[in-house]
Amino acid sequence: MTTPTIPRCPVRPAVPLAVWPVAQTSAQYQRAGRYLPACSQHPAKMFPELARRIVTEYSTPGQVVVDPLAGIGTTLVEAALLDRRSIGIEVEPRWTAIARANLDHVLDDDHRDLAEIRVGDARTLGNVLGNLAGKVDLIVTSPPYGCDVGNMDKTRWGTGGGLCPTRERNYSPDRANLGHARGAAYLAAMAEVYRACFEVLRPGGLLVTVTKNARRSGRLVDLAGTTVTLAREAGFSYVQHVVALHAAVRDSYARRSAVVLADDPGPPRPRPGRPRSSRCPRGRLHPR
Numbered sequence: 001m002t003t004p005t006i007p008r009c010p011v012r013p014a015v016p017l018a019v020w021p022v023a024q025t026s027a028q029y030q031r032a033g034r035y036l037p038a039c040s041q042h043p044a045k046m047f048p049e050l051a052r053r054i055v056t057e058y059s060t061p062g063q064v065v066v067d068p069l070a071g072i073g074t075t076l077v078e079a080a081l082l083d084r085r086s087i088g089i090e091v092e093p094r095w096t097a098i099a100r101a102n103l104d105h106v107l108d109d110d111h112r113d114l115a116e117i118r119v120g121d122a123r124t125l126g127n128v129l130g131n132l133a134g135k136v137d138l139i140v141t142s143p144p145y146g147c148d149v150g151n152m153d154k155t156r157w158g159t160g161g162g163l164c165p166t167r168e169r170n171y172s173p174d175r176a177n178l179g180h181a182r183g184a185a186y187l188a189a190m191a192e193v194y195r196a197c198f199e200v201l202r203p204g205g206l207l208v209t210v211t212k213n214a215r216r217s218g219r220l221v222d223l224a225g226t227t228v229t230l231a232r233e234a235g236f237s238y239v240q241h242v243v244a245l246h247a248a249v250r251d252s253y254a255r256r257s258a259v260v261l262a263d264d265p266g267p268p269r270p271r272p273g274r275p276r277s278s279r280c281p282r283g284r285l286h287p288r
Contacts, residue, residue, distance in 0.1 A: 016240045021249045022050040035077070036105050038098050045071065046142055046210060050244050051078040054140050054208050059084055063137035066129070068122035068197060073099030073115075075140045077106050080115035084138075088117040089128050123189065125196035133200045141197075142210040143190055145223060187230065194234035207236055210244070 030048045051074050059065055061083035067075040070088025072095055079086035080103070090096045099117045107115060120128035122141075129136070197207050209231070211223045228238060 015238065017243070018240070019243045019245065020050070020053055021245045022047050022053060023246050024248050025049070026248075034106055035072075035074075035102055036098065038072075038101070046074045047244075047246070048074055048078055050210065051075045051140065052082065053244075054210075055079045055082050055084060055138070058140075058206050058208060059138040064132060064135060065138045065140060066125075066132075066136050066200070067141050068125050068139065068193065069141045069143060070099055070117060071095050071142075073102045073117055076115045076117065077102055079140075080107055080111045083111075084114065086115045087129065087132065088115075089120045089122055089125060090117060091119065091121050093119065123192040123196055125193075125200050129200055135202055136200045137202060137205050139197050139201060139205070139207045140210075141208075143193070143223070143227065144186070145212065145214055145221065187226070190227075191230050191233065194231050194236070198235045207231065 027045065027047050034048075055065055055075070055078055059079075063084050065075065065079040065084045065086045066089070067073075067086070068089045070076060070090040073088055076086040076088045076099065088099060090099060096117055096119050103112060103115050103117065118128055126133040194207070201207065209227050211227050213223050214221045232238065
């Protein structure tokens with residue numbers, strides 16, 4: 001007589017998984033000759049190929065696509081070029097101006113009529129969208145990372161200055177910007193954003209979030225897992241997980257791959273002088 005074996009880790013639910021190579025051409029060259037050079041000022045730009053793939057996979061021509069954290073407007077440009085109506089919401093006037101300039105620069109007259117950028121707060125998305133609330137087919141966005149982000153200025157750093165200019169750090173010098181939120185403040189703010197997203201989608205509409213796990217003070221910032229929890233609490237169901245490779249695949253392998261939507265980041269790295277944890281890694285999910 002034997003006793004049943006109890007797995008050390010809980011079995012994760014089966015979730016459709018896909019891997020998208022979106023960096024066969026680097027982000028710099030995906031933008032070259034199309035987007036304005038001013039785009040380089042933004043510290044966390046979405047790959048144009050990733051935005052295009054998301055819009056293609058999860059919407060059809062003529063549908064309404066919204067990015068409530070629009071930044072410089074990558075999602076809006078790519079959605080309009082695919083014949084979707086695209087509306088972006090951005091609270092920071094600096095990025096709003098660049099997004100609007102990108103729309104004017106990249107799109108011809110017919111496609112320009114499909115895209116617009118509005119100044120507003122993602123937490124009040126319904127008010128900003130007005131009569132479009134409840135009619136949105138697809139929301140595509142990349143939330144703030146919950147840790148410091150910025151553009152590195154190696155020349156300035158080499159001469160004794162800071163590595164990351166304050167103006168570009170965390171999207172804005174304004175401390176009220178969501179890019180500066182940490183801990184409980186971040187959770188509360190993003191919970192409001194996802195509730196607002198849920199309210200403006202039509203029945204059966206989709207939310208696609210692009211996240212990237214990072215490290216802060218040597219510890220993993222599990223943004224993917226956090227996003228899952230917040231989206232589910234807002235009313236969403238988790239239906240698919242996509243791994244987007246941020247490095248080119250050459251000769252059947254990825255030389256440097258950065259996972260955008262991490263499936264399982266594994267246990268944290270051991271800190272000096274401390275033994276590795278014996279706990280098994282928790283499974284990570286990500287809302288679509």
